[in-house]
Amino acid sequence: MRSLDRTYLQKDPRASRHRVCHVGTYDALLVLSFGGPEGPDDVLPFLENVVRGRGVPRERLLEVAEHYQSFGGISPINQQNRDLVEALRPVAGVPVYWGNRNWHPFGEDVVRQMKADGVRKAAVFATSAFAGYSSCRQYHEDIARISVDGGPELVKMRHYGEHPGFVAAMADHTRAALEWLALRGHDDARLVFTAHSIPVSMAETAGPSGGLYEAQLRRSAELVGQALGRARPWDLVWQSRSGPPQVPWLEPDVCDFLRKTDAPSVVLVPIGFVSDHMEVIYDLDTEARQVAGELGLPMERASTAGTHPRFVRMVRELMDEPEPRPCPLTCCPPPRSRPQA
Missing domain, CATH: 3.40.50.1400 (Rossmann fold)
Known part of the structure; x- marks a missing residue:
């Protein structure tokens, strides 16, 4: 298991432990994302995580793996999430953490770290702006899966494509x-x-x-x-x-x-x-x-939103909004038969 050196926090200069700050109802922000490989040896294990339980043929995985290998086995998404976290730190007002669904740092490891740091309630910013099973409901499933007893309450922020x-x-x-x-x-x-x-x-x-x-x-x-x-x-x-x-x-x-x-x-x-x-x-x-x-x-x-200052500020503004209402259980149901990757 890799260490959590890619989890970003604010540190109290007067003490060695992490300091939990409080802004509104949240005392932390978790950037929750998809994850991606960071070297040739990561590619197949990452893809196996993505398609686990979906019965995707091995030959299809190898085909997709070639896309990643053509870029040195590195997806840009992890570094771009690091950049986003760094951009958020000065404006969030609370410690900022980052976790992934499919690759290191895994969300469950990060939430355990949040618990150790004393976080009670965290806003969750998913790196997907719109409704849908894969783009929204699955992040709710991730939150339920990575939550731990005695750990922080995790609240997914709303869709923001029209923000x-x-x-x-x-x-x-x-x-x-x-x-x-x-x-x-x-x-x-x-x-x-x-x-x-x-x-x-x-x-x-x-x-x-x-x-x-x-x-x-x-x-x-x-x-x-x-x-x-x-x-x-x-x-x-x-x-x-x-x-x-x-x-x-x-x-x-x-x-x-x-x-x-x-x-x-x-x-x-x-x-x-x-x-x-x-x-x-x-x-x-x-x-x-x-x-x-x-x-x-x-x-x-055109470039994606990335670390555009207005996009970064948007995340802080979402944290100031009233807590989103839970989605209906019938909203964005899982596919009856998962499509292949």
């Missing part, structure tokens, strides 16, 4: 991509928002009344467009589809869209992600860029 801080960060990054294209003589780019595709059956059951995943993404895209002074036309397309071909997933795929669009140039805006992790740098920066190059289609990709 002004998220919208401002995405608008700024999209503006930068538009300006870069304009400098190359392409000032008529079409905005193409992307998000992780999910099975249609999961999309239809997202949220209390269904359909909330796609509806929230469309609303976020609309707000970013408005912030840029650009009404429609813009598009919402999907990426990172996986699983057997007989299972319907949200479409169109971003590469299929690029092959059919009549836009003179495009800016891909990964609205469904908060950091430039593997699915962004492979599916967009590698595969989609290759397709655009083959078509002679000028393309830029």
Whole structure:
């Protein structure tokens, strides 16, 4: 087991133990994320954690592993979470911890450390902004799984895809991509928002009344467009589809869209992600860029929210909001048959 040297805390200079500060109802903040490998030897064990219990064929794991190995076996997500935690420390007002679902530092280890540090109640910021089983409900399941007797109460903060801080960060990054294209003589780019595709059956059951995943993404895209002074036309397309071909997933795929669009140039805006992790740098920066190059289609990709100051401040603002109401038990149910990775 690796040590918890990647857990970030505030330290009391007058004592050797960690000092628990109190802001509002929370005395700590936990950034809860997906996790990712940090070297070639990590890749397969990480992927096995991701798909545990889902019956994914070994050959499919090896195929996905090649995506990671093409980047040295390193996903950017862990370093980007470290950067986010460091950016949050001056503004959170409480100790900031970081834990993952699928790789070190594992959430359960971090929560045990929080208990030892005397944390009583922590806000949980999931690095996923929208409704859905994988993007929300599964984080509630993670919280239930990693909670320990006598440990802190963990409260997941609400969806934030429509929060002004998220919208401002995405608008700024999209503006930068538009300006870069304009400098190359392409000032008529079409905005193409992307998000992780999910099975249609999961999309239809997202949220209390269904359909909330796609509806929230469309609303976020609309707000970013408005912030840029650009009404429609813009598009919402999907990426990172996986699983057997007989299972319907949200479409169109971003590469299929690029092959059919009549836009003179495009800016891909990964609205469904908060950091430039593997699915962004492979599916967009590698595969989609290759397709655009083959078509002679000028393309830029906007950055994700990352550590944009307005996004960082948003996390603190979420902590100041009233505690979210628990989701209904019928909200975003687990898939009856898990799709392959």
